Amino acid sequence: MNKKPILSIFLIIILISSGCIGGNENSKILGIEYKDPPPAPDFTLTNQFGDLVTFSDYEGKVIVVAFIYTTCPDVCLIISSNLDYIHNNLGKYAEDVAILSITIDPARDTVPHISEWTKRMGYEWNHLTHETSSVMEDVWNSWNVVVDNDHIANSLAPESNLLRFAVLNPDNSSFKSDSKCWNLQDSSCYLDLDDFANYSFNQNKDGFYNMSEGTIGEWKSNGNWSWKLHEWDLLNESWINIQNDIFDTKSIPKGTHLAWVASNANISNLPPGIDCNGNGWIMGSGTTAHCMCDEGYERPNDNWKSCVSKNDLNNENISEDVGPHAETLGEYEIGHSTSTYIIDKNMNKRVSYSGINWDVENFLMDVITLSNE
Numbered sequence: 001m002n003k004k005p006i007l008s009i010f011l012i013i014i015l016i017s018s019g020c021i022g023g024n025e026n027s028k029i030l031g032i033e034y035k036d037p038p039p040a041p042d043f044t045l046t047n048q049f050g051d052l053v054t055f056s057d058y059e060g061k062v063i064v065v066a067f068i069y070t071t072c073p074d075v076c077l078i079i080s081s082n083l084d085y086i087h088n089n090l091g092k093y094a095e096d097v098a099i100l101s102i103t104i105d106p107a108r109d110t111v112p113h114i115s116e117w118t119k120r121m122g123y124e125w126n127h128l129t130h131e132t133s134s135v136m137e138d139v140w141n142s143w144n145v146v147v148d149n150d151h152i153a154n155s156l157a158p159e160s161n162l163l164r165f166a167v168l169n170p171d172n173s174s175f176k177s178d179s180k181c182w183n184l185q186d187s188s189c190y191l192d193l194d195d196f197a198n199y200s201f202n203q204n205k206d207g208f209y210n211m212s213e214g215t216i217g218e219w220k221s222n223g224n225w226s227w228k229l230h231e232w233d234l235l236n237e238s239w240i241n242i243q244n245d246i247f248d249t250k251s252i253p254k255g256t257h258l259a260w261v262a263s264n265a266n267i268s269n270l271p272p273g274i275d276c277n278g279n280g281w282i283m284g285s286g287t288t289a290h291c292m293c294d295e296g297y298e299r300p301n302d303n304w305k306s307c308v309s310k311n312d313l314n315n316e317n318i319s320e321d322v323g324p325h326a327e328t329l330g331e332y333e334i335g336h337s338t339s340t341y342i343i344d345k346n347m348n349k350r351v352s353y354s355g356i357n358w359d360v361e362n363f364l365m366d367v368i369t370l371s372n373e
Contacts, residue, residue, distance in 0.1 A: 045102065066080075070108065168262060193258065225264040259273070
């Protein structure tokens with residue numbers, strides 16, 4: 001029996017040793033209160049209007065922080081509904097309280113999507129996301145939100161300024177690796193081709209590389225075929241053959257994408273140097289691989305690995321059929337448990353409400369109690 005892969009997101013809230021069981025006997029707090037409230041970590045993310053929102057700018061206010069995602073079928077809907085009730089019933093405390101919802105699914109929760117979703121739901125507080133993976137991961141980590149690595153791999157757009165190293169083997173199988181630029185002193189990314197290639201293989205733990213012996217992975221060149229170095233031509237969006245030794249003693253600059261191609265292979269089987277025409281990123285793999293296009297770009301009809309300007313398309317060229325993106329989203333479910341925080345005016349975590357089975361009136365009372373401090 002086939003089973004859908006389930007990529008679970010576990011939002012594990014670490015409540016610092018014994019610091020969360022009833023602050024003190026005289027406390028008026030109704031939720032779970034920290035005995036020794038830790039400082040709430042700062043961050044800067046983007047809201048549904050495309051504006052930057054910095055957490056520390058709310059110092060002096062009571063802040064409610066929740067981790068949700070817009071396609072969540074159950075838990076997040078209840079949390080968001082509770083937050084909406086709180087937002088609409090703050091009364092005279094409205095100016096003293098800020099509510100922030102942070103996504104755990106930034107691939108789908110892009111700024112345009114969150115903007116449309118919040119309008120449709122009637123939610124007026126800030127819903128936050130970011131297009132850069134390391135930024136989102138830093139926020140999750142600093143708030144002790146543990147997200148499953150498989151979900152991260154499928155959910156997050158890649159960092160900018162990545163360099164691609166690829167290999168096309170004699171049997172037309174291929175390998176590709178996207179590596180970050182290390183920004184060396186001369187503004188280059190890697191010392192030479194060997195440095196770039198070895199880093200690519202090492203980070204992916206995917207094979208052996210020794211070009212001095214003509215060996216890549218299981219393949220060693222011989223009298224019947226040889227390795228040919230190719231570079232991605234940005235202008236023509238194609239691989240071009242270059243001198244094999246051009247980067248032997250030359251550093252690898254930003255924006256360089258290289259590939260070793262077996263001379264007897266069909267180069268059409270080599271992955272492109274840049275995905276989605278440079279206007280998006282690939283989500284999924286295999287038959288469900290498809291482009292997530294940048295704002296202002298769209299996938300043309302029947303071409304799910306391309307992103308072109310919307311100005312160059314008409315409605316007839318945009319497919320409404322169910323494609324790889326819908327299939328990919330349907331392949332996994334995201335289960336999670338979570339806590340919703342109340343941060344005091346001194347930017348400390350004071351109260352946590354776990355899961356969804358909490359009384360919204362009690363939560364509202366705790367917000368008001370901290371507002372009156």
